[in-house]
Amino acid sequence: MTKTSALNTDGLPPLPHWDSVPDDLPSAIRAVKAALRARIAASGRSVEEVFAVIERRVRDRVEEIVAAKRRGEPIWPEVDYADIAAGTVAPAVLSQLHRRGCLVVRGNFPREQALAWDQGIVDYIEGNQFFENYRGLADDFFDSVGSKPEIYPIYWSPPQLQARQSDRMARVQAFLNDQWISESDGVRWFDPDRDSLYPDRIRRRPPGADSKGLGPHLDPGTVDLWLIQGYQQVFRHLFDGTVERYDPWDAAHRTTGSQYAGSTMCSAFRTFQGWTALCDMAHDQGVLHTVPIPEAMGYLMLRPLLADVPPDGMCGVRVNQAFPVTREWHEPLLPALSGVPDIQAGDTVWWHCDMIHSVAPVTDQQGWGNVMYIPAAPWCPRNERYAEQVRAAFLAGTSPSDFPAEHYERDWDNRARVTDLNATGRRGLGLD
Numbered sequence: 001m002t003k004t005s006a007l008n009t010d011g012l013p014p015l016p017h018w019d020s021v022p023d024d025l026p027s028a029i030r031a032v033k034a035a036l037r038a039r040i041a042a043s044g045r046s047v048e049e050v051f052a053v054i055e056r057r058v059r060d061r062v063e064e065i066v067a068a069k070r071r072g073e074p075i076w077p078e079v080d081y082a083d084i085a086a087g088t089v090a091p092a093v094l095s096q097l098h099r100r101g102c103l104v105v106r107g108n109f110p111r112e113q114a115l116a117w118d119q120g121i122v123d124y125i126e127g128n129q130f131f132e133n134y135r136g137l138a139d140d141f142f143d144s145v146g147s148k149p150e151i152y153p154i155y156w157s158p159p160q161l162q163a164r165q166s167d168r169m170a171r172v173q174a175f176l177n178d179q180w181i182s183e184s185d186g187v188r189w190f191d192p193d194r195d196s197l198y199p200d201r202i203r204r205r206p207p208g209a210d211s212k213g214l215g216p217h218l219d220p221g222t223v224d225l226w227l228i229q230g231y232q233q234v235f236r237h238l239f240d241g242t243v244e245r246y247d248p249w250d251a252a253h254r255t256t257g258s259q260y261a262g263s264t265m266c267s268a269f270r271t272f273q274g275w276t277a278l279c280d281m282a283h284d285q286g287v288l289h290t291v292p293i294p295e296a297m298g299y300l301m302l303r304p305l306l307a308d309v310p311p312d313g314m315c316g317v318r319v320n321q322a323f324p325v326t327r328e329w330h331e332p333l334l335p336a337l338s339g340v341p342d343i344q345a346g347d348t349v350w351w352h353c354d355m356i357h358s359v360a361p362v363t364d365q366q367g368w369g370n371v372m373y374i375p376a377a378p379w380c381p382r383n384e385r386y387a388e389q390v391r392a393a394f395l396a397g398t399s400p401s402d403f404p405a406e407h408y409e410r411d412w413d414n415r416a417r418v419t420d421l422n423a424t425g426r427r428g429l430g431l432d
């Protein structure tokens with residue numbers, strides 16, 4: 001059902017919005033694009049003019065990154081965990097983190113701890129005959145290697161819980177959350193010091209593996225980014241002629257709404273996506289890449305409004321498919337794609353939730369490629385809502401509701417239990 005916003009206090013034409021996937025998606029897209037154009041025009045600027053502002057900003061960053069790469073400079077900022085813990089992160093690192101929207105935290109966990117967790121996960125899955133019972137891929141989002149998966153639908157191993165609720169993880173998450181504006185207009189959008197322990201899977205890629213990787217994409221949503229009222233408010237400055245004020249670090253309106261259901265959705269608000277390295281990984285062995293420009297989201301959101309895009313097209317973005325970033329529509333952004341440096345076991349890797357990322361292909365991988373996915377998902381209305389599902393899944397040992405209903409761990413006796421939770425864990429699951 002179409003609705004138009006009743007909150008039209010700025011004198012600009014309101015936007016139609018759809019709280020669930022419209023029955024007639026092409027006509028909804030035509031309608032929202034016409035409304036977005038009309039709204040921008042009513043502000044006294046053209047879509048082309050507004051897009052040119054963001055394009056200039058992003059192209060400058062791309063040139064800066066390409067030049068830095070040519071000089072052999074590192075693109076990903078790095079910080080030692082000890083500096084986060086001591087509150088001594090250098091201002092230059094903070095400003096690089098803001099500029100690039102991504103970070104490697106060295107020694108987030110002691111190396112021996114990470115290696116012990118890696119072994120603990122192997123013992124957990126082998127001891128529970130996971131491979132004998134593995135039924136194959138339940139979603140088409142990730143690719144598999146041979147008969148064993150690359151992404152394991154395992155959520156409740158003791159090592160995962162220990163990492164999620166550890167003090168070291170909580171400190172880094174709070175530091176990352178603090179890079180955002182969590183309070184504005186008298187609203188506290190999220191609590192930077194409390195994480196909601198978003199449960200995700202693990203990846204184990206063995207030596208010798210061939211992997212096609214993942215093309216550049218985004219994870220925060222698909223067409224709902226334009227069609228849901230909450231997101232229209234998140235991106236309000238892109239759509240009301242004040243594009244210069246668009247700030248990718250402003251959490252306003254991000255933490256209350258929801259999004260369209262689908263197998264690629266994340267119900268939680270994440271300030272940063274992230275993973276914890278469980279082994280050493282060389283930079284040329286099929287690692288994570290990002291377009292380290294948080295403002296590129298503005299480019300992606302405005303690009304479909306230009307005249308060369310079909311009226312019912314969104315530059316390849318479709319419901320229930322990862323948001324693709326392609327040569328056809330987003331060519332100027334791609335030269336900035338930059339991989340993580342060599343990673344050691346115990347390091348963590350983080351990237352802004354709106355950021356374009358990919359995984360490079362690899363042939364005959366040297367060494368393992370093992371990570372636990374653990375984001376920063378601070379406590380907020382949206383994450384509190386999802387925490388209810390997480391609690392139920394944790395207690396029953398089932399797959400969390402954002403993921404395929406595979407439920408491998410339901411009957412595994414040595415999975416993490418309520419008695420294994422510390423105060424951070426209990427708070428994160430909303431039990432205290």
Ligand SMILES: [Fe+2]
Nearest residue numbers: 217218219357
């Ligand atoms: Fe992704």
